[in-house]
Amino acid sequence: MNVLRYDKNQIHELPDLPGVYKFFKQDGKIIYVGKAKSLKKRVSSYFQKSTQHNRKTLRLIGEIAFIEITLVNSEFDALLLENNLIKENQPKYNILLKDDKTFPSIVITNEPFPRIFSTRNRQLNTGEYFGPFSSIRAMNHILELVTKLYKVRNCSLSLTPSNIRKKKFKVCLEYHVGNCLGPCVGLQTEADYLQDIFSAKNIIKGNIQPVKQFFQNRMNEAAGKLEFETAQVYKVKLEYLTKFQSKTTIVTPTITNVDVLTILWSETHSFLNYMKIEDGCIIASETMEVRTHMGESIDDIFNYTLPIIQFKYQSTNTVVLSNKEAVLQENMEVIVPQIGDKRKLVDLSLKNALHFKHEKLKTKLKKQDSGERILAQLQEDLRLKTLPIHIECFDNSNIQGTNPVASMVCFKNARPSKKDYRKFSIKTVVGPDDFSSMQEIVYRRYSRILNEKTGLPDLIVIDGGKGQLSAAIHALKNLDLYGKVPIVGIAKRLEEIYFPNDELPLFISKKSESLKLIQRIRDEAHRFAITFHRNKRSKNSIVSELDEIKGIGPKSKTLLLAHYKSSKRIKELDLHSLSALLGKAKAQMVWDHFNKKGA
Numbered sequence: 001m002n003v004l005r006y007d008k009n010q011i012h013e014l015p016d017l018p019g020v021y022k023f024f025k026q027d028g029k030i031i032y033v034g035k036a037k038s039l040k041k042r043v044s045s046y047f048q049k050s051t052q053h054n055r056k057t058l059r060l061i062g063e064i065a066f067i068e069i070t071l072v073n074s075e076f077d078a079l080l081l082e083n084n085l086i087k088e089n090q091p092k093y094n095i096l097l098k099d100d101k102t103f104p105s106i107v108i109t110n111e112p113f114p115r116i117f118s119t120r121n122r123q124l125n126t127g128e129y130f131g132p133f134s135s136i137r138a139m140n141h142i143l144e145l146v147t148k149l150y151k152v153r154n155c156s157l158s159l160t161p162s163n164i165r166k167k168k169f170k171v172c173l174e175y176h177v178g179n180c181l182g183p184c185v186g187l188q189t190e191a192d193y194l195q196d197i198f199s200a201k202n203i204i205k206g207n208i209q210p211v212k213q214f215f216q217n218r219m220n221e222a223a224g225k226l227e228f229e230t231a232q233v234y235k236v237k238l239e240y241l242t243k244f245q246s247k248t249t250i251v252t253p254t255i256t257n258v259d260v261l262t263i264l265w266s267e268t269h270s271f272l273n274y275m276k277i278e279d280g281c282i283i284a285s286e287t288m289e290v291r292t293h294m295g296e297s298i299d300d301i302f303n304y305t306l307p308i309i310q311f312k313y314q315s316t317n318t319v320v321l322s323n324k325e326a327v328l329q330e331n332m333e334v335i336v337p338q339i340g341d342k343r344k345l346v347d348l349s350l351k352n353a354l355h356f357k358h359e360k361l362k363t364k365l366k367k368q369d370s371g372e373r374i375l376a377q378l379q380e381d382l383r384l385k386t387l388p389i390h391i392e393c394f395d396n397s398n399i400q401g402t403n404p405v406a407s408m409v410c411f412k413n414a415r416p417s418k419k420d421y422r423k424f425s426i427k428t429v430v431g432p433d434d435f436s437s438m439q440e441i442v443y444r445r446y447s448r449i450l451n452e453k454t455g456l457p458d459l460i461v462i463d464g465g466k467g468q469l470s471a472a473i474h475a476l477k478n479l480d481l482y483g484k485v486p487i488v489g490i491a492k493r494l495e496e497i498y499f500p501n502d503e504l505p506l507f508i509s510k511k512s513e514s515l516k517l518i519q520r521i522r523d524e525a526h527r528f529a530i531t532f533h534r535n536k537r538s539k540n541s542i543v544s545e546l547d548e549i550k551g552i553g554p555k556s557k558t559l560l561l562a563h564y565k566s567s568k569r570i571k572e573l574d575l576h577s578l579s580a581l582l583g584k585a586k587a588q589m590v591w592d593h594f595n596k597k598g599a
Helices: 008-013 039-046 055-063 075-089 092-097 136-149 161-165 190-205 209-224 228-243 298-312 340-382 434-452 466-478 513-547 554-564 567-571 575-582 584-598
Strands: 019-024 030-036 066-071 105-109 116-119 127-130 258-264 269-278 281-291 319-321 333-335 390-399 402-412 422-425 459-463 487-491 496-498
Touching (some): 008 039, 030 055, 030 075, 039 066, 105 190, 116 136, 116 190, 136 190, 190 209, 209 228, 281 298, 340 513, 390 434, 422 434, 459 513, 466 487, 487 513, 567 584, 575 584
Parallel strands (some): 258 319
Antiparallel strands (some): 019 030, 105 127, 390 402, 402 422, 487 496
16 A cells, blocks of 8 residues: 655645645654645645744754645635544644644524524533534634524523513614514514524535525525515525535534545556544545555455554444445445435545546656656757766866866766765866866776776766867877767856867757756756865865964864864864863963964
8 A cells, every 4th residue: 555645846746626734754653734725835835935934834844754635625624624633643733723622613502592603612412513613714704604694693592482472681782783683572483593593504514505595596586576675685695605615525414433435446556545434524534556466356455455444543433435336344334325425425535536546647657757758858869879877977166276176976867876976176287277177087087987897977968168078078088988978068158068079059948858957967066066165175274274373283183173173163162172172282272373363
């Protein structure tokens, strides 16, 4: 079984769909669960350079090893699934959401003329609860819709039939502003009020279609009677419902404890999605691939995978909803629902399995083809006789001739082979002479390869134009290698490619993958050379400063450099620290030197 994973380089491949994302550490532990209207945009925002990231977010980003996603039907579904996953897994960076008491629910009370409000204290004998909601904003959105559509009282009066008959109450301001129809004084019957409560309950559950149909019928009836003001009222309510896209399969009170296991079957690779449902809530979801080699049937795959995954998620459910009929072990039943909420759960599971299959196949094709495809394109663009599997690139670095160095980087199968990188300190060239430096390092590199018989590259790339290329060619001629190994130069100004003995350069399309590969190799050689140059220059400056101190020999210099690396750090040392390393006498010499210079 293979869980679909994304790394930081695959963020752009995430779907632009609503869902839940889970961040994992290298050891496989979930450290954060989040929801998104667009998984691609939300997850990408973490990895974009931003000064708005706080310290907690930066620490989170630093710990992310891979990402898993679960697709859902709407942003509202994502909110609810996020809530369930946080409660189940208690991720490190969701610390503020780990306490169940922080999640509000919507309750419809079981008193006469029921009230609808939000609460954090669930007392099941007081009414019917929906939620909990991980987003107060989403919950308030639902309550706001109910308030706009129905005249539900917000008082806490005991509206028993006897109290209403005895006229114990008077209408309040809510009645006068049109937010209540006055059930407390008998101006609204309980039957009429309960009809509104029934419709409101459907909306809270996400089942808005019957409500929309009811309003549509009333609007048509009013329009037919030329009661246009009444028709307008129902039209406005229909518009509210149209905007409220929240049919949810994440909280479905009618579905008790079941498992969902769907499959996209083939003779060699099958893709499955599993969901664990408890009390109508999805509390776990995983998508996987099963490879089959012996013609296993769906029954075989289900009987193999289901016990493993149920053990993993500690499920004891004996009913499994699926898209395929299957015969399971004893006491296990497979149901293939055709309509209703159960069918919608199966469809959601299939949606995840299908997305997993597409992403898996796309990733597989990319891994198989990307390197080979790019190298084949490079072979065609440069008119090479063989596929350039092994490429070496040279660059040199100096500042006004000081500390001249060079680098060679190696790419194999279009990927860096860092164990084959090499650094060169220029030995025979005096002053800033890039051409002679290039000739020296190319000669040194391939004379050594010829001596050690370690194998020549398929392509040599020189960072520079005609001058550097000519110098490298001269070195190859001296080694009798010219013509045996293809060599080109790349000039930075227009990114043109130069060939030996060719006056006109080759211009490869800026969008070409082959040019991007050459640029990447060139940039890596430049980076490697610059880093080596800086380190050498820094070390030489320290050594030259230590050389000025009388009485400090090579051993003392080596000790100081090994421990403190830079002259700045050495200057900041106190006498006690220097004495611990060099002894009192030499420590005093070093301390006096830097303090006198500082004075």
